[in-house]
Amino acid sequence: MPEEVRRAAGLLERRWTVSIIWASHDGAVRFNEFLQAVGAIPPATLTARLTELENAGILERAMVDGRPPRTEYRLTERGSELRELLLALRAFAAFHAT
Amino acid sequence: MPEEVRRAAGLLERRWTVSIIWASHDGAVRFNEFLQAVGAIPPATLTARLTELENAGILERAMVDGRPPRTEYRLTERGSELRELLLALRAFAAFHAT
DNA sequence: ACAATAACTTCACTTGTTGTAGTTGCTTCA
């Protein structure tokens, strides 16, 4: 198995990671939005995953000035290349919804 | 996020799972072949994952009579529907091999 | 002043994963 595939697989193979990427697939998402969208994820785990995904260059974090100021996460260009994968996942999931 | 997507994501979000599915993408694989193909996975973890994937209907286990008799694992029809996802993963990985 | 929202952090606990070794039942080699 190619090394780069193992690395990419390793990224997805942590709890909640795929769901987090899924939740960001159509635009910017804030911390508390992730908590709701993903479901039962503990905040500490979310923090850990967001940092990992940021370090991996898949998500980027942006402070948005305003009242109140907000923190947004969105897919980077690199992260967007995972969209195909998300579509494949949805196709798989949909087919076996029963 | 749809419930069935969360379920499918949950399947992949365990260490080694994606690699195991990857390793089965072109035919039957035996226990020790997985150990080699996947790399550093401990046998106990491999056993656990194979059982989970079997229960999830993604892999099937078959005893093949012969000398010596062997145990083979292969993707079920349902598991084969993950091939698109593997292709997407490879595309992602290849693009960022650097 | 008080409750609410946003984005987290803390920590004791439980669950998951690892490394190393050992097991059982063959079979081939010398």
Place this chain on the structure above:
DNA sequence: TGAAGCAACTACAACAAGTGAAGTTATTGT
């Protein structure tokens, strides 16, 4: 005949990851 090897695991203590519940800091709407 005995030693070594393969195949497919299991056992278990040590360590790492993930959890749940509560708390934190800063701001804002009523």
